[in-house]
Amino acid sequence: MMIKAGIDVGLETIKIVILDDDNNIIVKTKTFSGGGKRKDTINQLWQKCLDESKIDATACHIVATGMGKYDVEFANRYITESLADATAGKHYLQGVESIVDIGANQVRVIPINDDGSIGQLAFSHKCGSGLGLLLSNIALRHELSYEEMSDLAKSAKGELKMNEGCIVFAELDMLEMQNKNMPQDEIIAAVINGVAVKICSVMNDKVKPSKQKTVLLGGLALNEALVNAIKLRSGIDFVIPEFPDYGTAIGAALLAE
């Protein structure tokens, strides 16, 4: 039996997925990327996977992806995140027409052509990078978990607005609201709505994702309030897999041969 492993080394987190022959998930795990010690973190996490699953490392074909993919020194193959996302999207939805990946650092939109090939990619621009990190910072500042943040935003009226053109200004606006003792739920909702607008901006940049056949991947897809805001604005009925944060890693694993 060949074991297929996908390792997605993102800016914020490292995700490892191991699949069996039938592409069922045997192991999935993630941890923070570890800053300057990312290579060590990858090695430790991989070893932990092997120990827990009792899998023989030599039986594994490992595909690494993500911004820090070359830190996976033991990988058999390196692929880009877009290819991994496209592969995952096809795996999750037959006839998928587009994949949107909303991660800590980057937003990617990957259209799939009729013949299954990848179409015109769109990425977030610099001023819209780090949306996930922005949300993390804001959660931290308000001492909230991601889930609490999402729940708070859902209960808000959503009347406040923040700058959605620049992440630095967005944070400044958020501080301004906090400074004025505005209700916490409204502040969180403003931030989430602003982030949703920025994500929609990437979706509108090149080829608009299909309304019905779009798969949503990435860690931010776990934020229900954010996903609702994106859906509301774009009108897209996303297909969201069970573990969207592992989507890119699963795509990489599927490409292991």
Added chain:
Amino acid sequence: MDRFKKILDNRHKYAEDWKKRTSGKVIGYFDTYMPEELVYAAGMLPVRVLAEHEYDDLTDHQMYGNCYCTRDMLNLFLLGRYDYVDGVVHVETCQWLFNAFQTIINAKPELFEFYFFVPDAPDLKTSKDVMRSELTVFKTRLEELTGKTIQDEDIDKAIEIYNENRRLLRRIYELRRADNPVILGSEMMDILLASQIMDKAEMNEMLKEFIPLLEDREPFADCIRLMLIGSETYDSKLEKVIESLGANVVVDEFDNGSSYIWNEVIPQKDRLMAIGLRYLGRPHSALKDNAWRRRPERIFQLYEDFQADGVIIAKQIYCHPHGTDMYAVWKLLRERDITYHTFERDTTMPYSETKLRVEGLINMIKPGISRVYGWSSDECMKEGGNQ
């Protein structure tokens, strides 16, 4: 005062109502070098496309690196806010504005469009001939659009209405020179912006009623008098922040502020030449102040005339014409020992951060002044986290 503000805040409805009332066409324009008189003489309403921020997830499709004003303009057209506009006209000025014009006509090809070349070197001997030639072509195009010849009398009437409007607005400006003005900077800006979207004849009547009332107003108490310069502005939010701190903007040198109304068309038999000369002779914007550096001296002159105590330079991020002018302006202000503060504006304005800057400037002018809430502070504080 509220009438102007109300019209400005409901400008799209104003233009739609005007259309219904007159069955005339509405022409959107992007820069104040557009010879409005000719559009008005053709029986149409020239409406300045004013940037107004709404959540924007559309313009990345066509734009990158633009100032947020021009992004907002395209966004507003894509959102359908300007659906009542029958055409758009742009004149040779800033390239970002040109890009707004270009992307809008690409997105809305059904619109009438015209590009008018206003010389970047406005003071060359032949510049007036270029203006006249361009006005002739423009006149023909407008006549084709309306199916009606623009008569000399139409132009004369338009010139008179526009001149009267400029005179009336200048009268209000002159009131600001008083030691204790009767009008706030934010009010002046609202009136000026309203004038860029209103039927000038109607506005003139309103101004004639308003000015006597204004003159009878109780003057505002002593305050720090500030001058506001920089990139074009589309609202009076910054003025309100300033007022909330007990200061008042007594004069501006904005392209769509004082420069918009400062000179009149001097009538002559060659009507198009007369209009052309007005635009070549107006106080020039940062981009058109090209061959000579006249802006800094004009800024100083206004500063002196209106007895300002300090200057705020508010530049839009990515506004390159003002990015090229700041050196000369800073140099002059420093040489003449004028207190100033420069900051970059964006599409939204965080109040606390902006207030901190203005407070800093006020303290530079009058050390030791603590925060004094001014006339519009309550309104300002109510308006939420950012604008």
Added chain:
Amino acid sequence: MSNQKWETRPLEIWARAKELRANWQKSVDESASAETLILADGNTGDLDWSVGFCGVNVIEDNPLGAMLASKSDSFARKCRLASEVRGWGRELCGYVNNCWGSQFLGYQIDNSEFPYRDMSIPFPDPCDQHTKRGQQCMDLSPIPRWGGDWPMYLGEDDPLRDEALIDHKVYYMVNTIKQIEKSFGKEFDPQVIIDNIGIRPQLEEYGLRVSQLMTNIPTPISVKDLYSFYTMGTLTKVDPQETLDFWKSFVDELQWRVDNNIAAVGNERYRWMEAHPPAWHYLKYYRYMEQYGAVCVGSQYSHLMAGPVELKEDGTLGHRNIRPAPKDVKLRTIEDAIRFISTEARGHRFKDDEYFRYDAITDFAKAYHVDGAIMPLNRSGVGCTLTRKEQALRLNAIGVNTMHYENSQPGDRTDMDEHHFFDQLDSWMECQGFSKLVD
């Protein structure tokens, strides 16, 4: 080289180009003396009339600024900082802030004294940064600056409109020449300009031939190489006859390479285009793409497509169809010369890209058999980024895959994220089904 399909070899014309360039540099250095006037900018539009003045050295800020960014990032940053602290906006073009920052510092990249300018003639209008150019040196000391116009209109051909705009252009140029004569006591020799106009049609013909030859598969040279030659005779001033000889040899060599299937990239399998100036400080992306067997065939900018060259209806490249100059006119004065080359004011080489010649970008892609396009998005320097997004959409519509990368400006590498850029290139190529042929 793996997967090599065609022979490749260095260009023989390289040596001649280097020699001419060195001679030009030497002449500039030698002519620098107390009597020599230094003209800032001096990129005087479509007629390089500044050469009609003897004893006037032209130092243009664009190539100088690009060179600074390319040679020393730390010096260029120092220059830009010197500009910014004095008030010049950080969104201004890197060329400008590099060049004039050096002026504020007072020294050049080699620590020699900055050659302060005696006068300035900006080339207005293709970009607003051009229009406002030269104010940097005028603000520093009261030297004369003759700002002018690039009169133009968009829309339908209108001879009446042309007349006023061309008269304006003529007046501006002739007046500026008179002012220089008056201010500096220099004599202007129109014959130099008239001689240059005489060789102009031949030069344009050679330029067109180069552009035509690069449509060949495989392309005989890449645009990276073309950029080394294409300023010969223009920015790099060379004797008119030498210029012609050089360009003839260049065309002959390219023709030979085409006839013998000599390629710029031996494993060419992917042809890509770009738009407007590349990141001059970062030309290694051309070589990086060659690892994929991908060659850059140029842009409208590099092939003067928005200038004297245009694509014909049959898909071939030809001279731009403009109103011809009157035949058998004897040129005697500078005014004759300007009128001879300025026959219409319609259109503009930058501004009309998305207006007047809406399809020029897609025509280019078709003519050069392009598979993809890499288009810069520059944060500063308005003229270098305007219309890039719309152009990409237009290319997408005809099936050309495009990639954007973010940069500050072709002469400013502040925003360039090398890792991210290469990552993007890999992603873009991989998603089109290509992997590297060589590492």
